[in-house]
Amino acid sequence: MRLLASFTIVQRAAGLGLVLLLLLPALALLSGLREAKLSANLLELLPQQSHSAAEQQAITQIQSTLHRDLWLLLGHPDADQLPRAAAQLSQTWQRSGLFVSVEWQFQQDLAQVRQSLKQARIASLPLAAQAQLNDDAARFIDGRSARLLDPFRPDLLPPQEDWLGFASLISANAASASALTWQATRGTLERHAHGQQWLLIRAQSLSDAFALDTPQQIANLLSDSQRTLQAQGFSLLASSGLLHAAAAQTQAQREINLVGGGGLLGIVLLLCLSFRSARALSALLPVCTGMLAGVLVSLCLFSSVHVLTLVLGCSLIGVAIDYPLHVLAKRWQPGSWHPEQALQQLLPSLTLGLLTSVLGYLALSAAPFPALQQVAVFSAAGLMAAFGCVICVLPKLIRALPAHPAPALLQHSASRWLNWRWPRSALLLVMLLAAFGLPQITWSEGLKQWISSPAALLEQEQAFADISGQRPTSQFFLLEADDLEQLLQRERALLEALKPLQQAKQLGAVLSIAERYNSPAQQTALQLRLQQLAQTPLDTPHWQALGVSPALLQSTLHELAALPVLSLADWLQSPLGQPYQTLWLGEQNGTWRSIVSLNQLQDSQLLHALPSLPGVRLINPLGDVQTQLLSARQQALWLVLLAAGLMLALLCLRCGYRLALRLAVVPALALLLTVSLLGLLQVPLTLFSVFALLLVLAVGVDYAIFLQQQHSLATACGLCLQALTTLLSFGLLALSNTPAISSFGLCLALGISLSLLLAPLASPPTARSHHGRT
Amino acid sequence: MKRRALIVALSLAVLASLGARANEANSSFDLPALSQQLQQSERLHGQFIQRRFLPGLAQPLQSQGRFVMDRELGLLWLIEQPWQLDLRLNQSGLAQQQDGQWLAVADNAASAQFTRLFLSLLQGDHQQLTPLFDSQLHGNREQWQLTLQPRSLLLKQVFQHIVVSGGNEIQQVTLLESQGDRSELLFSQQQPNQPLSDSERRALVP
Structure with a gap:
């Protein structure tokens, strides 16, 4: 009678287990409907920062390019070999269908560049030139004549369109931000270093670094190209978040194979050796069911599952096997063996074990770490499914096994x-x-505990940064102000504060809008100054020696003063301003925001030592x-x-x-x-x-x-x-x-x-x- | 007697073949040959006049001075009129002398490429020029004219064409820019392989 009662308990439990198992197809359907991503993004593992909405927007904007762009440097001792190889490479890459664009020639349309330079002569005039115009205008203007004697430097704008050469001051200012120089005869960005000429290529990926296959495909394409080009005597260096994602995925794949495959293999061996029956392998069924459930539930609950979750999750195999082992071990007891009976004896302690484990994992998920939360959910779901499988399927599978002493x-x-x-x-x-x-x-x-990028990748990135001067730091500054004027003033104050670091070679190029764009009020002030200069007689002996009359200079000054004030929106759309679009966040509820980004920072502590400036915040997406x-x-x-x-x-x-x-x-x-x-x-x-x-x-x-x-x-x-x-x-x-x-x-x-x-x-x-x- | 006739005939044949070869060489005066001719001297001293014809000015802008071109060390461009301005062009780029110091001039991103182009022009370096320009060469060793048409879309937006003419040395370079300007460089009193003066050596030798 008692035996019968406990059998019904086991049957009921089996029913419950069946319900748990039947949930699996539903989960599979659900996870299939959601487009979950497999992520290798470090940020997703770490504690969620308490970033404000504005900060989050800035981080997303800065990172969207980092996660899509792939930069290449193609090098060869003979500069003339480069264009053909670059054209061929970009053609091959374009054909792969992985990229939106693969560019190696920039600003091909000189007419457009000229037009935008001409329009921006006031709006983009560098600060140094403005200071000279204010302090010693006659000397500055007279000094601008020397360019015309020099046959080696054709200006982008012909002299008669820009007698004072403001356009060349602007293009020189723009060029100073990069170690690479624009080769007007080819339209390429190049540099001579380490005995080779290097040419920059920019590829924009179709999908970002967190898509499932793209990073790996791109990494493969890159290594193919590197092999082919190296055989022809070229060097190819790359730098991209995509490559780190690919490396992380490959590594995780390897480790999942190692932990999962190795674990399974070991368990199969142990099962075979200790139970001496292939049927004992049915103990693996609950383990596999558990793993499957873990993956499905994670995919349903999280918008993206991190590769490290899967690596850690693989260790679940060793825990989930305990339930079937408990049941199977009863075979070793002397006397008759009955799986249902064994299960009935074990059920209270198994249930208690499951409850404490699941509770333990759920406690783990309270930690503020997405990584641990994912592992906890994965493991809890996996254990529950394995348990369900053990109580409703396993006894039927191993019923035929005879009792047998342990080896x-x-x-x-x-x-x-x-x-x-x-x-x-x-x-x-x-x-x-x-x-x-x-x-x-x-x-x-x-x-460092979380990153394990291959040394070769890091070396390549370092070489790329050394040659190109491009190595964006993850930290950046977020600036806020009540209006555009104040915002650009604050940017300039920040640039001033960063100068000592740059002079001490602790910091590379700093990218900011204020360095390239003068606010409307500044432009108006410049116009007034130029108008004033046009009406005062200036001593310009060098121009006169060249045969250029003061009247011509005065009409030039008038013409410059009459240039319309260029709005920030228009400037950002022009070829000059386009590269700075990522730094612009715009106006929201009366607050204006922009970003100042940094390159080649030697020590991030230096930024914390800066004096605090109003409206300037250092943002560190990797957080504290x-x-x-x-x-x-x-x-x-x-x-x-x-x-x-x-x-x-x-x-x-x-x-x-x-x-x-x-x-x-x-x-x-x-x-x-x-x-x-x-x-x-x-x-x-x-x-x-x-x-x-x-x-x-x-x-x-x-x-x-x-x-x-x-x-x-x-x-x-x-x-x-x-x-x-x-x-x-x-x-x-x-x-x-x-x-x-x-x-x-x-x-x-x-x-x-x-x-x-x-x-x-x-x-x-x-x-x-x-x-x-x- | 017979033997003598044979010798005469043979020497005539040799002479004839030599003459034929000389003719052949003259008719195939091409860009590589011109390059070779211009690159014979290791160093060249001379005078220059530069004129820029600009649409806005009645008179061309004119400067003049002397130059030293050393195949290995680079080019010294010493402007004397309308005022003194010393420029140096070498592997490391363009520099300008200020108060006895040579300061690198880096005010135009495009300039590095143009300075290389300019050096190739003066040195008649066809290996540098051929990828960039379609060339037409007229005349012979003593009097030739080379017309260069840019190949690339980008370079076409800078130059319409460049005409270089000369004899043993380059005498004139005319640059017709796409935006209507014209520049002329006239070279005279060129003396090959003269030793460098002290000040020239100081300026050129690093």
């Missing part, structure tokens, strides 16, 4: 483990390890990741202590404080030794190691309770097997190239091994003698 080797090791007694001298070893290890613990927090990570780590450490305290209290309540302390010794020593060993190994601890310690704590207590209370060989065998699978999958994580993931894996692998080794400390004194007798 001799496993039995042997499990029994040694069960009966192992640590000698007192081991305590000395622990103390020694701790004494040497603990002082050597180092903490390392920061972006450092401080955020540190405070998160602090919280996580408290969480570990809190969890430890709670566990101890619970144990005290249930088994009394003497036994509770005895049990607590296992996780406490495991934690201590893990940390000491990491110190000795010179592996820095990170926030992720703290989360790993939390898991070690839980596992350690688990093993201790088991050895204390369930002293049977068959279950010891099962536990050993579970520990092996868990170790396998987390241990594989330690091989990851991403330091944060590898330190998580290493810490867990060490901690679980140590917990396993130390667990016999908790076995009851009587147990040993009892087992010794039997």
